Amino acid sequence: MDNTNQRKALINTEIALFLRGLIIGKVLTIIVIGGLLWWFLKPNVFSRNTINSSSAQNVNSISDNNASKNASNFQTVADVPTDSFNYGGSTAWASIRQLVDSQIQNARSELKLHYVDPVNGSPGSSSGIRMLLDGKLDFAQSSRPLTDEEQATAKERGFTLEQRQVGRDGIAVVVNPSLNVPGLTVDQLQQIYLGKITNWNQVGGPNLPITAFSQRPEDADTVIFPNNSDLKGQALGSNVQYVYSATEAVRQLSKTPGGVYYASARSVVFQCSVKALPLGQTSSQLIPPYQKPMVSPEQCPRRRNQLNTEAIKNGSYPMIANLFVIIKQNKGPEQQVGDVYANLLLTDQGQKAIEQAGFVRVP
Incomplete structure (x- = not known):
């Protein structure tokens, strides 16, 4: 009886060992198969990542190239002779x-x-x-x-x-720095050059004759009588003295207390020896061609007046000069x-x- 029980116990032990080995074997097999699958799939994952990364780089490169091609610079202009x-x-x-x-x-x-x-x-x-x-x-x-x-x-x-x-650009009016006048309206400026206003006391200034400087109309750089103006073509007044250039006009103004000249704001606002006047359509709306506060001649050239680009940009400055290429x-x-x-x-x-x-x- 004892021998029979011992045999049964031995058989059960062998069966248990067999089943445990079988389970361990299956687990190991699953681990091995899983490892192999991961190993074989891993390169594809890496490959996909590499491809995606490469594609992203290519897209970025294409985008950068397109941006470069679409960039508006001197190199992009075609048909340069x-x-x-x-x-x-x-x-x-x-x-x-x-x-x-x-x-x-x-x-x-x-x-x-x-x-x-x-x-x-x-x-x-x-x-x-x-x-x-x-x-x-x-x-x-x-x-x-x-x-x-x-x-x-x-x-x-x-x-x-x-x-x-x-x-x-703007058209600026400049005078001798010693002249004390609040500014001019566009109409007053035009009347000065037509010889209708001849003394500064007529526009709120001192009792001083006006000497108006200008280029000759046939050589004029800028104009104060627009093409569509009723004043277009009228002869300038006898008080007008003709100069060769803005440089000569500025030189004359520095020694003429009652002198006045108009020119490109970019050409004269920065000058130390003259003073730019505010301009307006009405005397209550005078706008300076320079940025406030005005730099006095005594402070120049350590500091210089800067162009009132904002007023020119938004059109509030009353005399604008557009720059054209004539073709x-x-x-x-x-x-x-x-x-x-x-x-x-x-x-x-x-x-x-x-x-x-x-x-x-x-x-």
Whole structure:
């Protein structure tokens, strides 16, 4: 009996050991199979991650390339001619020629631009457009819009003229620093140059005769009688003294107590030897062309007045001078270079450079 029980116990023990071994074997098998599956699947996971990472990099690269291609700078302008061209015109553009044009030619060395002064008369918008009409320039720079007469002359000669706006400036009125006058309205300024107002006491100033300085109308850089004005074409008063340039006018003003001159705000607001006057449509709304507070001549040149760009930008300043590239529409190289030059100035890079030159970008 005892032997029978011992055999049963031994058999049960062997069965238990067998079942335990079987279970352990199955567990090990599952672990091994799971490990193998993980091992074989792991490269695919890594591969997918690598592909996804690579794809993201490619997308970013494509995006960066597209952004670069769409970036508006001098390099993105197409059809830049590889030749030498003559240009000229407005003296107000002097800082653009010095700063912006040099940047353009550094970036696009194939384009060679040569500034040309007029042989007769003083440099300015009018003389530059006249030289363009006469075939002496390939395109012109202007601080005023084209006149009907200039368009008619172009038509007579077999082509038309296009004006492309590339920036904005103001027209500032400057006087001798010793002159005490609150400012002028646009109408008062016009009446001074027509010879109707001849003494500063007529506009709230001292009893002092007015000496008005101006470029000759045929060479004028900026205008105070718009094309659509009833005063357009009227002769200037006998009190007007003609000067060759803004530089000469500023020099004359410094020694003429009753002197007055108007010009590009960018050209004269920064000057130490003259004082800019506030302007307005009415005497109760006078806006300075400079940023307040005004810097006195005694503080200059340690400090200089800065252009009131905000008033020019929002149009509250009453006398705005738009900057135009004047392009000959003749389907020739003149038209090509004029278009390209305007396009260069209208890029983001060109507009930022125009602001650096002291002007306001196109709205």
